Amino acid sequence: MARFTEDKIKQFLKEDGFPVNDFYVAKSINQVKEYVNNLDFPIVLKALVPLGKKGKAGGVLFANNLKEAIKNAENLFTMDIRNYPVKKILMEKKVDISKELYLSFTYDRIREAPILMVSSKGGINIEEIGDIYEYPIDTILGLNPFECRTAWIKTGVTGKLLTTLGELTSKFYDFFVKYDAYLLEINPLAITTDNELKIIGTLMGVDDAASFRQKKILNMDQIGTERYWKPLTERERKAIEVNEADPYRGTARYTEMPSGDIGFMCGGGGASLLLFDELLAAGGKPANYSEFGGNPTAEKVYGLCKVILSKPGVKGLFVAQNITNNTQVDLVAEGVVRAIEELGINPDNFPIIVREAGVNEERAKIIFDKYNIEYYSDEITLTEAAEKMVEKMKRFYKYGNTTE
Amino acid sequence: MAILLNKDTKIVIQGITGREASMVTRHTLCYGTPILAGVTPGKGGELVEGVLVYDSLQCALNDNPSINTSAIYVPPAFVYDAVLEAIYNKIKLIFIATENVPQKDAIKFLILARKNSVKIVGPNSVGIISPKYKMKIGAIGGDKVERCFVKGPVGVISRSGGMTAEISFMVKKAGFGISTAVSIGGDPFIGLKPLDLLKLFEEDIETKAVVMFSEPGTNFEEEVAQFLYEKKFTKPLICFIAGKFTENLPEDTVFGHAGAMISKGIGKPSSKINILRESGAEVANKFDDIIIILKRLLGN
Numbered sequence: 001m002a003r004f005t006e007d008k009i010k011q012f013l014k015e016d017g018f019p020v021n022d023f024y025v026a027k028s029i030n031q032v033k034e035y036v037n038n039l040d041f042p043i044v045l046k047a048l049v050p051l052g053k054k055g056k057a058g059g060v061l062f063a064n065n066l067k068e069a070i071k072n073a074e075n076l077f078t079m080d081i082r083n084y085p086v087k088k089i090l091m092e093k094k095v096d097i098s099k100e101l102y103l104s105f106t107y108d109r110i111r112e113a114p115i116l117m118v119s120s121k122g123g124i125n126i127e128e129i130g131d132i133y134e135y136p137i138d139t140i141l142g143l144n145p146f147e148c149r150t151a152w153i154k155t156g157v158t159g160k161l162l163t164t165l166g167e168l169t170s171k172f173y174d175f176f177v178k179y180d181a182y183l184l185e186i187n188p189l190a191i192t193t194d195n196e197l198k199i200i201g202t203l204m205g206v207d208d209a210a211s212f213r214q215k216k217i218l219n220m221d222q223i224g225t226e227r228y229w230k231p232l233t234e235r236e237r238k239a240i241e242v243n244e245a246d247p248y249r250g251t252a253r254y255t256e257m258p259s260g261d262i263g264f265m266c267g268g269g270g271a272s273l274l275l276f277d278e279l280l281a282a283g284g285k286p287a288n289y290s291e292f293g294g295n296p297t298a299e300k301v302y303g304l305c306k307v308i309l310s311k312p313g314v315k316g317l318f319v320a321q322n323i324t325n326n327t328q329v330d331l332v333a334e335g336v337v338r339a340i341e342e343l344g345i346n347p348d349n350f351p352i353i354v355r356e357a358g359v360n361e362e363r364a365k366i367i368f369d370k371y372n373i374e375y376y377s378d379e380i381t382l383t384e385a386a387e388k389m390v391e392k393m394k395r396f397y398k399y400g401n402t403t404e
Numbered sequence: 405m406a407i408l409l410n411k412d413t414k415i416v417i418q419g420i421t422g423r424e425a426s427m428v429t430r431h432t433l434c435y436g437t438p439i440l441a442g443v444t445p446g447k448g449g450e451l452v453e454g455v456l457v458y459d460s461l462q463c464a465l466n467d468n469p470s471i472n473t474s475a476i477y478v479p480p481a482f483v484y485d486a487v488l489e490a491i492y493n494k495i496k497l498i499f500i501a502t503e504n505v506p507q508k509d510a511i512k513f514l515i516l517a518r519k520n521s522v523k524i525v526g527p528n529s530v531g532i533i534s535p536k537y538k539m540k541i542g543a544i545g546g547d548k549v550e551r552c553f554v555k556g557p558v559g560v561i562s563r564s565g566g567m568t569a570e571i572s573f574m575v576k577k578a579g580f581g582i583s584t585a586v587s588i589g590g591d592p593f594i595g596l597k598p599l600d601l602l603k604l605f606e607e608d609i610e611t612k613a614v615v616m617f618s619e620p621g622t623n624f625e626e627e628v629a630q631f632l633y634e635k636k637f638t639k640p641l642i643c644f645i646a647g648k649f650t651e652n653l654p655e656d657t658v659f660g661h662a663g664a665m666i667s668k669g670i671g672k673p674s675s676k677i678n679i680l681r682e683s684g685a686e687v688a689n690k691f692d693d694i695i696i697i698l699k700r701l702l703g704n
Contacts, residue, residue: 107592112511270567384692
């Protein structure tokens with residue numbers, strides 16, 4: 001799931017005629033100085049990270065003159081907001097706000113519908129105030145202006161703006177649908193002192209599954225995704241490359257853990273979760289989470305395995321998955337063995353346990369046996385495989401003999 | 405009678421000429437499940453493993469009016485259209501194998517299916533199998549179905565396709581077999597959910613117990629627990645919840661299946677375990693414990 005920074009979202013909104021201020025994106029102090037000339041003070045400087053609650057994290061600053069602008073920009077460029085370093089700053093004219101509204105669309109997994117959420121108490125404290133009205137949308141009929149007006153009335157909005165607000169909200173829903181977003185948040189949606197509506201803060205995430213019809217936006221440099229909670233590490237980027245090199249032949253995913261010593265090379269969306277739990281329960285420390293499946297090519301398996309083994313501190317390898325329905329485990333064997341060979345790993349002094357059963361396992365066994373890798377089919381369960389891995393790590397590295 | 409698939413099931417495959425669908429067709433026929441027809445627009449008249457391909461579902465139904473179940477194997481961009489084609493043609497059970505269906509499309513066709521009393525399994529499901537009737541739909545079991553799936557009294561519900569096989573293997577290891585095993589699909593929005601299946605298993609006289617495999621995210625287990633709490637499910641339910649480690653990592657991160665995400669505190673494995681235990685379900689701590697629990701509950 002791709003998450004975008006605010007400049008991208010505002011650009012899309014602008015293209016569709018929504019009320020957005022002109023803005024500039026500065027990547028350096030020199031650019032800040034340059035763009036200041038195009039704006040009237042006071043201005044806003046916003047850290048561009050693909051997250052909400054930027055204001056609260058200190059990522060939104062104001063400036064009344066050039067000196068302040070430079071000082072605040074310098075400040076922002078040294079900041080990390082929830083693991084994301086600030087590399088770009090959005091600059092725009094500060095809006096004179098008389099009231100801040102909140103508006104968002106998400107898909108609710110429990111109600112199985114898109115949900116409109118509105119509040120007349122928008123701004124950075126919306127989460128704490130919580131005074132939000134929720135309205136489930138009928139996806140077949142869409143969201144009509146009268147429904148939007150009704151929702152806003154529930155939050156206490158009255159007066160002349162109600163009509164414009166209803167229409168704008170309905171258009172926001174069309175925008176949300178058009179871009180296959182799973183999240184669109186406008187906070188605040190400002191009522192200016194001139195009694196106009198203006199989009200101030202935005203957040204949007206787009207459904208990766210819709211990439212076939214959202215090429216325009218998904219090809220832009222996306223920074224955040226739902227599969228990672230921090231900016232990608234070098235190895236995570238490499239793993240994505242490996243996966244996307246051949247997008248239609250199986251999947252290979254990799255998420256790094258902060259520590260750990262067992263290279264975790266496990267298959268199956270469910271089995272990989274289970275195996276990670278079982279390793280922890282047995283006292284093991286996985287260095288990463290991974291998941292491969294859907295019958296990947298040997299090339300893809302090799303690429304993933306190499307990424308896993310390249311993380312510093314990895315001192316063993318655990319290759320396991322459920323009995324496969326369609327994944328050819330001989331290709332898994334080929335890929336793993338190629339990575340091990342290429343990295344010059346000797347299974348005699350590097351603990352490896354493999355539990356791979358399913359399609360073409362006879363050939364997988366021959367490949368693993370040839371390289372003297374400890375291999376099991378379904379004669380052991382997934383739990384037993386995890387326990388064997390941890391025992392082997394203990395034997396090789398003498399855990400448990402806590403003399404330190 | 406098993407659930408969903410039984411002797412009255414008559415299958416058509418939409419998108420039968422694709423690579424995976426042809427392989428699945430071969431394995432399914434080998435297992436003994438008849439496939440009456442296939443559909444791929446523009447390829448009418450071709451044969452896939454001896455199964456005749458039609459240009460539309462309506463053409464297939466004209467020649468085979470008994471068809472009541474469809475397996476969808478079309479690419480993500482065409483799933484919405486294929487599901488609607490099936491609903492319009494009054495198919496009553498639709499199985500969707502395709503992974504990565506856009507959420508927007510899934511929500512829409514799930515609502516339309518519900519309005520028309522059509523059951524959907526999936527998207528992103530590996531299949532359904534009722535061994536006693538030699539009926540399977542989807543890749544489930546691959547080319548060696550009986551390695552994991554033998555007939556017996558245990559129903560299986562799994563969020564994970566791969567684990568549908570592994571659990572059924574554990575059931576076999578414990579000395580029992582399967583009435584029906586259902587891979588419900590790993591996507592955020594799916595058709596039949598564990599609660600819907602438990603209702604069917606409750607009615608099924610051939611099912612004596614159910615094993616359920618769960619992952620983080622969703623409120624499926626909370627719904628199931630409520631059902632148990634109200635004493636509406638009277639058979640033993642054995643649960644295993646994977647992904648306990650994800651609770652110690654930041655929320656809104658996906659692990660494994662697209663649907664496996666804890667958000668706003670909803671979907672935590674620990675709370676699922678607690679609520680299921682409180683409602684009377686057996687929850688296995690280790691995956692291996694499933695064998696011990698099954699033996700204890702069903703006897704030898």
